[in-house]
Amino acid sequence: MGSVGRKLLISGKGRCNITNTIAATKDFVSHFGKNGRFLYQALNSFSTSDTVAFFNKRGMATKIDKDFKIFPTSDMAEEVLSVLTRYLKENSVDIRQGVIIKNINTENNKIVSISTAHGDIKCKAVILATGGKSYPKTGSTGDGYIYAKKTRSQYHPAETRTRPCHCKRKRHKKNYKGSAPEMPSSLYILTVKKIAEDKNDAVFTENGLSGPAIYNLTRKIDITAPDMELAIDFRPDIEQHLLDKELAEYINDNSRKKIKKTCLKLSFSRSC
Numbered sequence: 001m002g003s004v005g006r007k008l009l010i011s012g013k014g015r016c017n018i019t020n021t022i023a024a025t026k027d028f029v030s031h032f033g034k035n036g037r038f039l040y041q042a043l044n045s046f047s048t049s050d051t052v053a054f055f056n057k058r059g060m061a062t063k064i065d066k067d068f069k070i071f072p073t074s075d076m077a078e079e080v081l082s083v084l085t086r087y088l089k090e091n092s093v094d095i096r097q098g099v100i101i102k103n104i105n106t107e108n109n110k111i112v113s114i115s116t117a118h119g120d121i122k123c124k125a126v127i128l129a130t131g132g133k134s135y136p137k138t139g140s141t142g143d144g145y146i147y148a149k150k151t152r153s154q155y156h157p158a159e160t161r162t163r164p165c166h167c168k169r170k171r172h173k174k175n176y177k178g179s180a181p182e183m184p185s186s187l188y189i190l191t192v193k194k195i196a197e198d199k200n201d202a203v204f205t206e207n208g209l210s211g212p213a214i215y216n217l218t219r220k221i222d223i224t225a226p227d228m229e230l231a232i233d234f235r236p237d238i239e240q241h242l243l244d245k246e247l248a249e250y251i252n253d254n255s256r257k258k259i260k261k262t263c264l265k266l267s268f269s270r271s272c
């Protein structure tokens with residue numbers, strides 16, 4: 001892409017939550033199911049407290065938000081990116097923007113060079129850090145999987161763990177825009193059985209829903225299952241019978257308004 005860290009800049013809604021307060025690696029890993037074992041090596045080499053120390057040492061103050069998430073005190077992802085790019089420069093890393101890797105070339109099973117639209121680069125080894133498949137407009141289109149498959153004998157097909165939720169019915173497009181902070185989202189299959197729920201931020205997008213709550217939910221479900229239904233509680237602060245009363249009173253006072261508009265008004269009056 002034309003600039004570095006595009007995904008990083010949109011992470012945490014532009015605030016970039018850099019790590020969390022879970023100090024024990026075992027506790028951290030337990031949140032990822034059995035695949036979490038993969039994380040031990042990385043986290044044992046560079047723990048959550050190492051991450052905080054890394055940024056603090058380079059002038060970025062951090063704060064704990066919502067019990068366990070750690071953000072820059074400035075709430076600006078730009079500050080995180082600035083620390084990281086400065087670190088790369090200090091270590092003489094040559095950053096080439098807008099250079100797309102086309103191929104990794106091998107000879108006798110050894111890497112010899114990479115091909116780019118701007119010519120070949122000779123090398124003996126390659127670290128593939130091309131990101132997952134989520135949010136392709138930030139540059140991570142899943143190319144890395146193709147190169148990994150081509151060049152490595154040990155290749156595990158990628159399973160996209162963080163995926164947005166595409167809605168078949170696009171009614172939300174007209175009605176909601178932007179984020180719905182901290183709405184408990186409950187995911188139901190065919191409305192009968194609740195299989196997961198989450199209380200985090202959700203974001204309405206062009207095609208459906210995204211954001212941490214949705215990623216947490218879709219991580220827990222079997223994506224091969226047929227149509228699913230997602231239910232969002234816009235008014236978690238109020239009990240059902242009180243909401244019924246509030247709705248009846250509102251309709252009484254605003255009898256000329258359409259029911260759809262009334263529901264939208266009531267659902268967003270507190271949560272946004």
Ligand SMILES: Cc1cc2nc3c(=O)[nH]c(=O)nc-3n(C[C@H](O)[C@H](O)[C@H](O)COP(=O)(O)OP(=O)(O)OC[C@H]3O[C@@H](n4cnc5c(N)ncnc54)[C@H](O)[C@@H]3O)c2cc1C
Nearest residue numbers: 001007011012016017099100101129130131135139140143
């Ligand atoms: C909306 C959203 C919110 C998020 N919020 C948070 C958060 O608050 N905290 C958190 O920890 N994580 C968050 N994440 C996840 C986090 O952003 C990612 O885990 C992280 O960016 C992954 O880093 P990466 O370097 O592996 O990949 P990426 O950040 O995707 O970077 C991959 C890079 O490789 C480049 N690339 C890809 N293919 C090629 C090619 N063929 N040639 C050359 N270059 C290529 C891309 O242009 C890109 O620069 C969020 C993600 C999203 C989408």
